[in-house]
Amino acid sequence: MYAYDEIDRTLVNERVSEFRDQVKRRLSGELTEDEFKILRLQNGVYLQLHAYMFRVAIPYGTLATNQMRALAHVARKYDRGYGHFTTRQNIQFNWIKLAELPDALEDLAKVGIHAMQTSGNNMRNVTSDQWAGVAPGEIEDPRIWSELIRQHTTLHPEFSFLPRKFKIAITASDHDRAAIKIHDIGLRLIKNEKGETGFEVLVGGGLGRTPFIAKTIKHFVHGRDILSYIEAILRVYNQYGRRDNIYKARIKILVHELGIEKFSREVEDEWQHIRNSSLQIDEEVIEDIRSRFTYPAYEKLPHMPDELRQAAADPDFEAWRKNSVAPHKVQGYSIVTISLKPTGGPPGDATAEQMDALADLADKYSFGEIRVGHEQNLALPHVAKRDLPALWKALDKLGLATPNVNLITDIIACPGLDYCSLANARSIPIAQELTRRFANHELANLIGRLHINISGCINACGHHHVGHIGILGVEKNGEEVYQITIGGRADENAALGTLIGPGVKFDEVADVVEDIVEAYLALRERPEELFMDTVKRLGVEPFKERVYATR
Amino acid sequence: MPLVNGGKITDDRFVKLAVDTPVPAGGDILVPAERFLGEAEGLLKRAGKVGVIWPNNRDIAELVPHLGQIAAVALVFPTFRDGRAYSQARLLRERYNYRGELRATGQVLRDQFVFMLRAGFDAFEVKKQADAEAFMQTAKRYSVFYQPTGDGRITALHRRMQLRHSEGVGT
Numbered sequence: 001m002y003a004y005d006e007i008d009r010t011l012v013n014e015r016v017s018e019f020r021d022q023v024k025r026r027l028s029g030e031l032t033e034d035e036f037k038i039l040r041l042q043n044g045v046y047l048q049l050h051a052y053m054f055r056v057a058i059p060y061g062t063l064a065t066n067q068m069r070a071l072a073h074v075a076r077k078y079d080r081g082y083g084h085f086t087t088r089q090n091i092q093f094n095w096i097k098l099a100e101l102p103d104a105l106e107d108l109a110k111v112g113i114h115a116m117q118t119s120g121n122n123m124r125n126v127t128s129d130q131w132a133g134v135a136p137g138e139i140e141d142p143r144i145w146s147e148l149i150r151q152h153t154t155l156h157p158e159f160s161f162l163p164r165k166f167k168i169a170i171t172a173s174d175h176d177r178a179a180i181k182i183h184d185i186g187l188r189l190i191k192n193e194k195g196e197t198g199f200e201v202l203v204g205g206g207l208g209r210t211p212f213i214a215k216t217i218k219h220f221v222h223g224r225d226i227l228s229y230i231e232a233i234l235r236v237y238n239q240y241g242r243r244d245n246i247y248k249a250r251i252k253i254l255v256h257e258l259g260i261e262k263f264s265r266e267v268e269d270e271w272q273h274i275r276n277s278s279l280q281i282d283e284e285v286i287e288d289i290r291s292r293f294t295y296p297a298y299e300k301l302p303h304m305p306d307e308l309r310q311a312a313a314d315p316d317f318e319a320w321r322k323n324s325v326a327p328h329k330v331q332g333y334s335i336v337t338i339s340l341k342p343t344g345g346p347p348g349d350a351t352a353e354q355m356d357a358l359a360d361l362a363d364k365y366s367f368g369e370i371r372v373g374h375e376q377n378l379a380l381p382h383v384a385k386r387d388l389p390a391l392w393k394a395l396d397k398l399g400l401a402t403p404n405v406n407l408i409t410d411i412i413a414c415p416g417l418d419y420c421s422l423a424n425a426r427s428i429p430i431a432q433e434l435t436r437r438f439a440n441h442e443l444a445n446l447i448g449r450l451h452i453n454i455s456g457c458i459n460a461c462g463h464h465h466v467g468h469i470g471i472l473g474v475e476k477n478g479e480e481v482y483q484i485t486i487g488g489r490a491d492e493n494a495a496l497g498t499l500i501g502p503g504v505k506f507d508e509v510a511d512v513v514e515d516i517v518e519a520y521l522a523l524r525e526r527p528e529e530l531f532m533d534t535v536k537r538l539g540v541e542p543f544k545e546r547v548y549a550t551r
Numbered sequence: 552m553p554l555v556n557g558g559k560i561t562d563d564r565f566v567k568l569a570v571d572t573p574v575p576a577g578g579d580i581l582v583p584a585e586r587f588l589g590e591a592e593g594l595l596k597r598a599g600k601v602g603v604i605w606p607n608n609r610d611i612a613e614l615v616p617h618l619g620q621i622a623a624v625a626l627v628f629p630t631f632r633d634g635r636a637y638s639q640a641r642l643l644r645e646r647y648n649y650r651g652e653l654r655a656t657g658q659v660l661r662d663q664f665v666f667m668l669r670a671g672f673d674a675f676e677v678k679k680q681a682d683a684e685a686f687m688q689t690a691k692r693y694s695v696f697y698q699p700t701g702d703g704r705i706t707a708l709h710r711r712m713q714l715r716h717s718e719g720v721g722t
Contacts, residue, residue, distance in 0.1 A: 007707045011695035018692055022662065030681065038632050039662055121632065151697040151707065157669035158641055158700070161634025238638045273646060278699035278706075285708050288715060 001064050001369055002147050003292050004112040011154070012109045015116055019043050020102035027099065042160070044090075044118030045101060049421050054079075054096040055118040056108060060128035060146040060170070061089040061372040065359035068370055070111040072355035078104045083355070085340060085348040087374045087412060087463055088167065089127045090118055094419055121249075122160045123153035123234075127169045129177045130373035133295070134381045136329045139189050140197060142172035144290050145226065148281070152227050159234045163241035164249035166234070167206075170199075174492065179374055181205045181214045181494035182466060184251045185233060190220065197223040203233060203263070204255030205494075207460035212252040213494050215260045217267065223286070225271075228279035232271035236263070296367035296382050301332025304385070311389035319441055320392055320403040334385055336366075338378040338395065339402040339410065343439045346428045347413045348376030357398050365391050374490075375451075376412055377405065407444040408452060408517070409435040412463055416456030416473065417480075423456035425473025425480035426506070430454050433510045438517075447517055450531045453488070466490035468531050469516060470497040471509060480506045486516065486543055487535040500544045504551070512547050519546040553683035555675040556652070558690070560683050563676075565602055565623060575599075581625055584609060587617075595620050602652065607635035611642050618649050623674070628657035637670045644671030645701035661689045669700045 004012075019039075026036040037047075044055035056071065063071075071091055075083045078100050079093040086092055096104065105115060117124055126146045133141040149168060153159070159166075171178040172189035180186030186202035198220045205214025221229045233251075240258075242248045255263045311317045326335040338358070340348050350358075358378065362370045365387045366380035373379060383391060395401040404410050411434060414420065416427030431454055438444050453467025457474070464470035470485035481503035488497030504512050517531075523542055524534045535543070554563045565581045568574065574593075579600040587594065587603045594601050602623025605614060614624070624643060626636035636655070643649040654674040655667050661682035667675065668690060677683040696704050 005711070007695050007710060011693070011697070011707075014693050014695065018662075035631075035660060154697050155666075155693070156698055157666040158637040158698075159634070160666055161632050161637070235638055239635055243633060243635075281708075282712075284712060284715075288708075288711050 001062060001294050002059075002143065002289075003294065005292065008151075009109075009112065012112070012114045012116075015043075015114065015155070016102065016105045016109050019105060023098060023102055038120065041120035042117060042122060043105070044115035045096075045098075046119060047421065048094065048419050049417075050419070051095045052098055052101070053419070054093045054101065054104065054115065055086070055090050056093070056113060056115045057118050057125040058089045058091060058113075058372050059126055059150045060132060060143045061130040061374075062132075062143060063370040063372060064111070065362045065368045065370065067111045067113050068355050068359040068362070070108055070113060072352040072359070073107060074104050075352040075355065077107075081353075082349055082351045084346070084415065085350065085372055085376050085378070087376060087461065088125060089130075089372050089374065090125055091372075092415075094415070116154055117160075119165070121162045121164050122166065123156060123162075124165055124167045126150045126153065127167070127178055127183075127374065129171050129173055130371040130379050131177060131326070131335055131381065132172065132371075133293075134328050134330075134333075134335055135173050136327055137173065138329070139172045139191060141293070142170045142187075142189050144286060144293065145187070145189065145199075145223070146170050147289050147293075148227070148286070149230065152230070159238055162234070162238055163243045164246070164251075166237070166251065168230070176490075176492040176494075177373065179463075179466070179490040179494070181492075182207055182211075182463070182490055183214060185230065186214045187226070192220055192222075199223070199226055201229060201233075204252040204260070206250050206252040207463060207465050208250065209247050209458045209460075210253065210256075211460070211465045211496050212256060213496065214252075215255065217260065217264045224281045224283075225275050227281060228275045228277065229267075229271055231274060231279060232267045235270050236266045240266075296369075298330045298333060298382070299384070301384055301386065303331050305332070307386040307389055311392075314389075316403075317389060317392055319445070320396075320401050321388065323403055323405040323407060324401075325388060328382070330382075332385055334383050334388060336380045336383045336388070336391065337373070337405045338380065338400050339405050340377050340400075341404055341410050341435065342399055342402045343409070343435045344432050345435070347411050347431050350378075354398055354400060357394075358400065361391060361394055374412075375410065377410070403441060404444060406449050406451070408438045408447050408450045409444060411435065411452045411454060412467065413454040414456050414461035416454075416462075420456060420461075422459055423473070424458075424475035425456045425482065427454045427456040427462055427473060430471060430473070430482070430506070430509050434513060437510050437514060446527075447521065448527075448530055450517075451489075452513065463490060464488075465496045466494060467497060468535075469513060471513075474503065476503065482506065482509045484509075484512055484516070484547070486540055487532070489532060498540045500540050501548050508551075515547045516543050519543050552676050552678060553680055555677055555683050555686045556673070558687055560686075565600075567604070579622065581623065584614070588613070591617060591620075602654070604656070605639065607633065607639065611639040611647075614643075615647050618643075618647060618651075621651060623652035623654055624649065625654040625656045625676075626672075628655060628659060628663075631658040631660055631663055637666065640667070640670040640672055641700060661685050664689045665693050669696065669698075669702050669704065671701055 169183040188200040202214035371379040413431040417423040455462035455464040466488040485497030600622035
């Protein structure tokens with residue numbers, strides 16, 4: 001956990017009072033809606049279909065239990081008793097009242113939570129691996145660097161009015177859980193031959209209307225230079241990124257239009273001017289940030305405790321354990337993923353009661369720490385293996401033990417037409433129907449790892465391009481039509497999915513997914529060949545034939 | 552439109568010239584970039600100071616040879632969501648060591664004052680009278696800054712280092 005010091009607290013409080021003044025000026029008419037729009041967006045406030053939506057940052061996906069309780073409090077006091085965890089380690093509240101927003105922000109500020117730059121054309125919440133600091137084989141805890149970059153990008157005097165939004169993600173593991181290749185800047189923490197910490201820097205990834213997988217701009221930037229290198233990228237982007245067309249304003253388009261070689265030369269030129277400046281980071285600065293992260297005092301525990309051995313006789317426990325529990329770097333401990341994808345539920349939603357109860361469980365079983373992942377699930381990062389059976393029982397009572405992590409019903413979906421003013425089609429009802437179709441755990445388990453991602457419009461908040469099966473809702477002649485892609489992925493081998501054919505109607509989507517899955521089960525060479533591998537081996541053709549043969 | 556200079560609302564000594572306005576015999580003038588570059592020699596010979604209005608889509612490096620001779624640079628925010636002039640301002644101050652008046656023009660609201668001050672602006676053509684009057688108060692809104700810029704304000708990181716060292720000495 002990172003603990004705010006007085007300096008961080010002061011800044012957040014100053015921000016709350018500034019926003020209070022801005023809301024006051026809006027309510028009095030001193031600010032026009034057009035002027036206020038930019039200001040509220042910089043504080044995570046959108047105007048949606050029915051009400052204002054409020055997006056709160058959970059930097060690098062780490063939450064302390066008092067912070068989780070504060071989120072529950074906001075859900076209860078200012079909203080309708082629930083919140084929605086997003087694909088970028090944020091939580092959204094959908095029914096907030098403008099006049100009450102400053103109070104909600106103030107309540108959150110007390111526990112070191114803010115909503116700065118969770119929307120708008122600025123540097124968004126810095127995201128990272130939800131298993132940071134606990135994943136086996138990690139190079140080092142990427143949250144130290146995430147926090148350094150969080151601070152540097154907060155209220156940046158030069159880059160708060162960029163051509164478009166700007167997202168940075170960091171991973172320190174070989175297996176990329178932070179989806180860095182679909183970010184404006186992706187950072188992969190590595191060591192050079194001398195054992196020094198640095199980053200492979202990727203740039204220009206992103207989804208939306210024109211998706212791109214990020215390209216490597218520099219193979220190694222030393223840790224001490226990372227802020228100046230990021231600053232150089234941003235300075236080039238701020239000056240030359242397109243501002244004439246909102247759909248061409250992301251850095252991915254600039255990188256694409258200039259080509260990565262020319263773009264990287266521009267950045268290199270700029271960087272040479274600023275790398276030996278006060279942006280250079282001393283080891284001491286890193287040490288200071290590191291010192292404000294606290295780590296649990298782990299016990300020396302057996303690899304296989306009796307409690308776990310006994311619980312293994314219960315098939316329900318085993319079903320959950322097999323997909324929700326992952327190895328921890330410390331023997332005797334586990335990382336537990338908590339599915340927010342119950343059968344028939346909207347993906348990523350949690351009620352205030354669930355948030356509070358989860359905070360209690362984290363205090364009891366996970367050293368007071370909770371994580372949020374981009375798959376819209378939560379995690380308890382430090383659970384002693386002996387506690388797994390008791391934790392499972394408690395989660396089950398809360399409706400938080402759906403045994404579907406990484407299975408076909410672990411769906412990513414945007415809010416879609418049920419909430420969003422940009423959407424063309426519904427997303428949540430599609431997800432809900434799919435979770436019902438594949439509710440049978442044996443079937444889901446037989447299918448194995450398969451990610452379905454659903455977006456309700458071309459902006460791709462539901463990451464449909466990188467779903468193993470991607471579903472994109474569009475509007476055609478006043479009707480919702482869904483385009484299906486297969487073969488996308490968001491990990492270290494990130495790829496964009498391929499369209500299988502003409503769009504299908506709302507009522508047909510679940511049938512089409514069933515057809516694709518049946519085709520896969522018939523085509524796979526052996527049970528261990530995952531859906532992704534079958535698609536890779538055979539291409540989209542056999543799936544296309546199956547889906548459209550009878551349509 | 553009120554001008555804030557040196558933290559106070561002041562009269563604007565500069566007269567803005569359009570591309571084709573005749574040049575007045577005396578007095579301080581602000582001239583569009585294109586015209587300035589074309590007529591620099593003649594304009595600089597006049598009595599009276601010369602400033603340049605520099606658009607946000609033109610490389611600021613082009614102005615560098617003239618920086619020693621001009622009294623003001625006015626950068627443009629066509630809308631306050633267009634932030635290109637922040638980069639131009641920092642380059643002028645931090646890379647090219649420009650020390651004359653650096654003026655923010657266009658859609659300038661109180662909500663940008665802190666960013667603009669940090670980027671090196673010291674004069675502001677403020678759109679609304681109430682915002683101009685609130686300048687000093689708004690400029691003091693923040694006491695914590697995470698990024699180093701040329702304005703010399705101490706950053707959070709450095710404050711922490713100072714605290715660490717002073718604690719180290721004290722114990």
